[in-house]
Amino acid sequence: MSKVLIVEDEHAMSVALKDGFEFEGHDVTMAADGETALRLAKELMPDLIILDVMLPKMNGLDVCKQLRSDGYDLPIIMLSARGQEIDKVLGLKLGADDYITKPFSFMELIARVEAVLRRTSANKAQQKTVSFGSVKIDLAKHEVRKNDQLVELSSRELRLLTYFIEHPGEVIERDTLLDAVWDHDNPPLTRTVDMHVAKLRKKLEDQPSNPKHFITVHRLGYKFVID
Amino acid sequence: MSKVLIVEDEHAMSVALKDGFEFEGHDVTMAADGETALRLAKELMPDLIILDVMLPKMNGLDVCKQLRSDGYDLPIIMLSARGQEIDKVLGLKLGADDYITKPFSFMELIARVEAVLRRTSANKAQQKTVSFGSVKIDLAKHEVRKNDQLVELSSRELRLLTYFIEHPGEVIERDTLLDAVWDHDNPPLTRTVDMHVAKLRKKLEDQPSNPKHFITVHRLGYKFVID
DNA sequence: GGTTGGATTTTACAATTTGTTTACAACATT
DNA sequence: AATGTTGTAAACAAATTGTAAAATCCAACC
Numbered sequence: 001m002s003k004v005l006i007v008e009d010e011h012a013m014s015v016a017l018k019d020g021f022e023f024e025g026h027d028v029t030m031a032a033d034g035e036t037a038l039r040l041a042k043e044l045m046p047d048l049i050i051l052d053v054m055l056p057k058m059n060g061l062d063v064c065k066q067l068r069s070d071g072y073d074l075p076i077i078m079l080s081a082r083g084q085e086i087d088k089v090l091g092l093k094l095g096a097d098d099y100i101t102k103p104f105s106f107m108e109l110i111a112r113v114e115a116v117l118r119r120t121s122a123n124k125a126q127q128k129t130v131s132f133g134s135v136k137i138d139l140a141k142h143e144v145r146k147n148d149q150l151v152e153l154s155s156r157e158l159r160l161l162t163y164f165i166e167h168p169g170e171v172i173e174r175d176t177l178l179d180a181v182w183d184h185d186n187p188p189l190t191r192t193v194d195m196h197v198a199k200l201r202k203k204l205e206d207q208p209s210n211p212k213h214f215i216t217v218h219r220l221g222y223k224f225v226i227d
Numbered sequence: 228m229s230k231v232l233i234v235e236d237e238h239a240m241s242v243a244l245k246d247g248f249e250f251e252g253h254d255v256t257m258a259a260d261g262e263t264a265l266r267l268a269k270e271l272m273p274d275l276i277i278l279d280v281m282l283p284k285m286n287g288l289d290v291c292k293q294l295r296s297d298g299y300d301l302p303i304i305m306l307s308a309r310g311q312e313i314d315k316v317l318g319l320k321l322g323a324d325d326y327i328t329k330p331f332s333f334m335e336l337i338a339r340v341e342a343v344l345r346r347t348s349a350n351k352a353q354q355k356t357v358s359f360g361s362v363k364i365d366l367a368k369h370e371v372r373k374n375d376q377l378v379e380l381s382s383r384e385l386r387l388l389t390y391f392i393e394h395p396g397e398v399i400e401r402d403t404l405l406d407a408v409w410d411h412d413n414p415p416l417t418r419t420v421d422m423h424v425a426k427l428r429k430k431l432e433d434q435p436s437n438p439k440h441f442i443t444v445h446r447l448g449y450k451f452v453i454d
Numbered sequence: 455g456g457t458t459g460g461a462t463t464t465t466a467c468a469a470t471t472t473g474t475t476t477a478c479a480a481c482a483t484t
Numbered sequence: 485a486a487t488g489t490t491g492t493a494a495a496c497a498a499a500t501t502g503t504a505a506a507a508t509c510c511a512a513c514c
Binding site: 381415422445446 | 471472473474475476481482483
Binding site: 428 | 488489490491492
C-alpha cells in the first residue's frame, strides 16, 4: 500500500483515478490545483505524485520544478493532453520520472506507476545522508541533527546547506549562491546570504563565532569544509 | 571583459544593447539576421550570445539548434517578445542557457548574463591549480601551500602571486601589475605594489631578505623566477 | 475582509580584515 | 658621495563581514 497524491482538476478524470488507485489498495489524496498540490506534497510526503500538466493557479511543470528545487525527490508521473508533446521534454528535464499522454488506459498507468515505484524504492535503500562534525543530514527526509538532536531549519536554510554540501571545499561567491538558492526574478541583496550563513553557523557550528565548516573567504565568498 | 555576440534585427533595440554591453566593458559584435549570426558565432567563438527569437532568414531557435547540433556549446541567452511564451520551452529544449521576455530592464538582462557567465566559466575553471618550486595553489579552494603547509594569503596577494606565476621570467613594471591585479577605477600608488611583493616574500621565500623568486629589477619592476 | 506568527529581507552599526600611505633607513647606480 | 630607488614597519584608511534588531512579506487562520 502506497500513499498517492493525485493532482487533477477535471472532475471525471479525478474521480476515475481516485477509484482506480483505491481499488488497487493505495491511500489516495486529491488536489485540484497546483498550489494545493505543492503544499500537500510537502506535508504528506507521498510515495508517488500523479500530476496533470494543465492546472489552475500553477501548472504541473511549475509544481514539479518547485518541488525539485526545494529538494524533494518524490516520484512524479505527469499527465498531459494529446498535442502537448512539447511538455514531455521539459517535464522530464524538470525532474518528472515518467510521463503519460491522455487518453490512456488505466492499466497502462498502473504499469508505469509500478515501474516508477520499483525504480525509486530501489534508490531509497541507499539513504542519502551526509555528515560533518557532529551534524548528520538526511536530505530525503529533510532532517538535520546535531549530536542526534533534531535541528529545525527553514526551507531557505536547508537549500543553502544543501548547496554547500554539494560543493564542498569550493569558494562560492555570494552571487552564485543567490543564483542557486534564491529565485531568479527578484533576488535579494548579497547581505542576505551573509545573514543566512550566520544562521547556519548558529545552528550547526560548535562555536558559531569561530566556525570550522562555514568558512568566510574574505572578499570572495564562503567555503564549506567537511573536515 | 567578455566577447559578446548580439543578434537582433530591430534597430533601436540593437543599438541599445550594443551601447549597454560596451558600457559594461564587453567587446561587442552585432548581427542582424540568423545566417550572419551563425557564421559569426563559429568564427569568433564569443563568450556569450544574445539571440533574438524573431530574425530574418533564419530564426533564433534554428540558430540555436544548429549551433548545438554542430557541437558548439557557447552560452546563449534568448530574447523574445511577450506572448511567445511557447518559445521558452522550445528555446530551452534547443539548448539556450537562459531566456528573457521583452520588455525587460537592462539591469535584469545584465544580471542574467552574469549568472550565465558564472555558471559556464565556473565549469571551465574547475581544478585549476598552478605551482612553482615547493608552492602549490588551488584557485578554486583559495588555498596556497608551501611544502604542503597551508599559507594564508589575502585575495589581493593571491591575485598578485597568480599573475607572477603566469608570467615567469618576465620583467614586469609596477604599472603593469597595477593594471592587471588592481581595479581600474582608482589605482593606488605604485609603492603599494612594493608593499605586496614584500608580503609575498615574507610568506613564501625561504629567506625573505634574500629573495630567490621575487626579484627586484632596479628601476624597472619585478621579475618572478621559478628556479 | 483582517490578524497572527514565522520566515525572510533590510538596515544599521560594531568588529574585523585588508589595503594604502607614510616615513625613514638601506641600497644601487653613476 | 650624491641621487634616485627600494624595503618595510607602522600608522592610517577603506572595505568587508558579523549580527542584532527592525521592517517586510506571506501563508494560514479566523
